[in-house]
Amino acid sequence: MVIIESDAQLYSPASTAKAAAEPTSKPFRHPFKTASQVFNRLRDWPTLKQDLLSLWRAGSENQIRQVAIVCSLTVLALCLIGTLLLEVNSPEEISIFDAFLFTFITLFGGYGDVFGALGDFYRPRLLQIFGILLTLAGAAFVGVLYALLTEKLLTLRFEFMERRPPVPEKDHVVVIWLGRVGRQVLSLLQELKQPVVGITPQTVDADVLPKVPFLTGDIAASLDKANLASAKSVVAVSDDEIQNLELGLMAHRLNPHCRAIIRTYDQQFTDRVAKIFPFAQVICASAISAQAFAGAAFGEDVIGLFRLYNQTVLVTQYSVEDRDTLHGLLLSEITYGYGVVPIWHQRQNQTGKVMPSEDISLQLGDRLVVLATISGLRRIEQRKLAPQTWRIHVEAALTADALFDGASEIARISGYKLGDARDFMAKLPNTLPKPMYRHQALRLVRLLTRAQVKASIVPPA
Numbered sequence: 351m352v353i354i355e356s357d358a359q360l361y362s363p364a365s366t367a368k369a370a371a372e373p374t375s376k377p378f379r380h381p382f383k384t385a386s387q388v389f390n391r392l393r394d395w396p397t398l399k400q401d402l403l404s405l406w407r408a409g410s411e412n413q414i415r416q417v418a419i420v421c422s423l424t425v426l427a428l429c430l431i432g433t434l435l436l437e438v439n440s441p442e443e444i445s446i447f448d449a450f451l452f453t454f455i456t457l458f459g460g461y462g463d464v465f466g467a468l469g470d471f472y473r474p475r476l477l478q479i480f481g482i483l484l485t486l487a488g489a490a491f492v493g494v495l496y497a498l499l500t501e502k503l504l505t506l507r508f509e510f511m512e513r514r515p516p517v518p519e520k521d522h523v524v525v526i527w528l529g530r531v532g533r534q535v536l537s538l539l540q541e542l543k544q545p546v547v548g549i550t551p552q553t554v555d556a557d558v559l560p561k562v563p564f565l566t567g568d569i570a571a572s573l574d575k576a577n578l579a580s581a582k583s584v585v586a587v588s589d590d591e592i593q594n595l596e597l598g599l600m601a602h603r604l605n606p607h608c609r610a611i612i613r614t615y616d617q618q619f620t621d622r623v624a625k626i627f628p629f630a631q632v633i634c635a636s637a638i639s640a641q642a643f644a645g646a647a648f649g650e651d652v653i654g655l656f657r658l659y660n661q662t663v664l665v666t667q668y669s670v671e672d673r674d675t676l677h678g679l680l681l682s683e684i685t686y687g688y689g690v691v692p693i694w695h696q697r698q699n700q701t702g703k704v705m706p707s708e709d710i711s712l713q714l715g716d717r718l719v720v721l722a723t724i725s726g727l728r729r730i731e732q733r734k735l736a737p738q739t740w741r742i743h744v745e746a747a748l749t750a751d752a753l754f755d756g757a758s759e760i761a762r763i764s765g766y767k768l769g770d771a772r773d774f775m776a777k778l779p780n781t782l783p784k785p786m787y788r789h790q791a792l793r794l795v796r797l798l799t800r801a802q803v804k805a806s807i808v809p810p811a
Contacts, residue, residue, distance in 0.1 A: 421487075428483070428487055433450045517563045522547060522577070523545070523585060524581050525539075526588070526597050527550060528548050529587065532585075535585055547563045548562055549572045578604050584602075594612045595612055602629060609629075610627075611630070615636050616634070619634075645666060648727055648730075651668075652664050652665070664724065667718070669715075670715065670717075676718065677712060678712065680709065681695070682790050683738075684720075685708065686787035688735065688736075693705060693719055693721055694706070697715070708790075738790075740810060741808040742806075742808065744803060745804040747775065748803070752803050755802075756798055757775045763786075764794060766782070
């Protein structure tokens with residue numbers, strides 16, 4: 351009280367005007383408010399109460415701030431109580447300021463110094479117990495203060511980092527719940543140059559997918575901010591399948607034209623939801639994982655999977671070995687015979703090629719990556735090639751060069767030996783004895799026609 355009054359006199363209008371009159375002195379201005387204004391505000395209890403309530407509500411979103419407010423009020427109350435107890439119970443005449451200093455020192459760990467320097471008290475045990483309480487409260491307050499400072503420093507660090515882009519306005523994908531699966535979905539969509547936005551109830555670190563816009567807090571309120579009315583898809587991938595269903599229904603209610611993708615774990619639940627809500631794409635994580643494990647059980651390397659038209663497509667890598675079901679086959683025969691799609695091929699000690707030619711014949715040591723369903727992998731494992739039932743009928747070669755070029759095309763496309771192909775071209779008109787798949791036959795006829803050889807396909811009987 352004495353300090354505040356002295357400060358008020360020190361910075362009174364009269365003293366300020368006197369200082370301004372002197373040419374060498376400059377008036378001191380408080381950065382926020384003058385001490386007299388602060389004192390008047392503290393005396394106005396309704397205004398003080400409103401300020402405290404506003405401060406408490408401002409910290410309601412952060413529990414650490416609320417704890418800091420409670421600890422500050424507790425420490426202030428203990429300081430006042432301790433000051434009064436020391437002044438009343440001290441046999442020596444000590445001032446209020448000295449009592450406050452002793453209380454403050456005890457509060458921040460100076461228990462032994464204070465009670466060792468003071469004499470006997472009227473009730474020493476009561477004050478000693480209260481001193482212990484002050485020491486414990488001070489330790490707790492210091493811990494909370496460190497936590498608050500750490501949070502502030504981290505907040506400032508994140509504010510200096512690059513800001514996230516704004517939420518897309520239309521034709522974007524909304525991913526709800528950013529766990530491990532949600533973050534991978536966002537990362538893949540970002541690599542595919544798709545506009546995305548993530549929604550999560552928890553705060554996300556600034557270094558997690560910094561180029562993706564995030565919305566945190568209440569999910570229902572975030573759906574409106576995510577421009578869901580103009581979104582093309584909503585992906586709900588939390589760990590609770592019931593919650594995913596609720597989020598998908600909520601998104602469909604806000605935008606009936608968007609595609610809802612719901613993550614589930616039970617196949618029966620998946621089938622029921624798919625029947626009741628045909629607008630939703632329900633994906634059972636357990637079923638997809640089971641297919642991946644089954645594919646790996648065939649002895650091959652399953653390096654990825656994805657869903658396409660209600661089917662699980664496995665990205666599988668093969669290493670061609672002796673007595674392998676792929677050894678010696680053309681990629682066209684693998685494609686049409688097993689029903690898979692080769693997307694990458696590599697010879698030993700050579701650079702691999704993406705989307706290789708269908709005319710490549712697999713050799714020992716080759717590596718091949720295909721897109722296949724679980725049934726396609728099963729056919730490769732059991733060597734169940736589809737039957738080759740289409741043939742080629744060659745009528746004539748229009749030029750002498752056409753005989754040579756036609757034999758080369760037959761050997762390259764059908765896998766027929768080059769010597770046998772030349773003997774075949776020397777006995778025209780004739781029907782090629784080696785059967786082929788329909789797409790093989792159509793491609794060969796097209797190439798033979800380009801080489802000035804009259805040819806046609808013969809369908810199966």
